[in-house]
Amino acid sequence: MTSAPDAPLPAPTSRFSPSRLAWAAFAIAVFVILADQASKWWAEANLSDGQVIPVIGDVIRFVLVYNPGAAFSIGSDFTWVFAVLAAAAVVWIITLTWRVESRGWMIALGLLLGGATTHLGDRLFRDPGFARGHVVDFIGYGNLFVGNVADIAIFAGAIMLAILTVMGVHLRRPAAVPVDPADSTGAATPADPAAPVDPDAPDRASGPNP
DSSP, rough: OOOOOOOOOOOOOOOSOOOOTTTHHHHHHHHHHHHHHHHHHHHHHHHHSSOOEEEEEEEEEEEEEEESSSSTTTTTHHHHHHHHHHHOOOOOHHHTTTTTTOOHHHHHHHHHHHHHHHHHHHHHHHHTOOOOEEEEEEEETTEEEEEEHHHHHHHHHHHHHHHHHHHHHSSSOOOOOOOOOOGGGTTTOOTTTTTTOOSSOOOOOOOOOO
């Protein structure tokens, strides 16, 4: 009996080609960017006169604020540093998204990429100048801080990544282990010593009975 030829292993995906789910993550990022910028345009058009719109009493309200720093207006004198950090974050997230093979990671990275990219756009192109732009915030959370849609996307993406990490969900699927061709070509395997012995069965090791 001749054994079947070894089946060729699938060719590995080129690292320069995006994964199938990467495009969906990029689409989520684009949606976040459009939603964030549209909401900021609305806020500047309707709240620039100092108007405050209560949404849930004093817990959630709309109030326009231009933030030169990070969350809670930290580092207001170093706006260019946050522009550099935002650019680095966008590049890093794109690198991860390019190879994503998990739907959970796809959604989380899409949210993070969209939030980081739209913040970078504010830093680069808004007043008072390039790499010194102020981020438009308009969603007030009590007396804690004022944020925007991008902040919500970044927070949700970070929470998702934390949950996926705790659950052991990986960015990429583990590589498939090649199967030994002998296991699929009818090669004999040792008998299980714990299996019951049939006394009427012929002794295969000694050949056919005379």
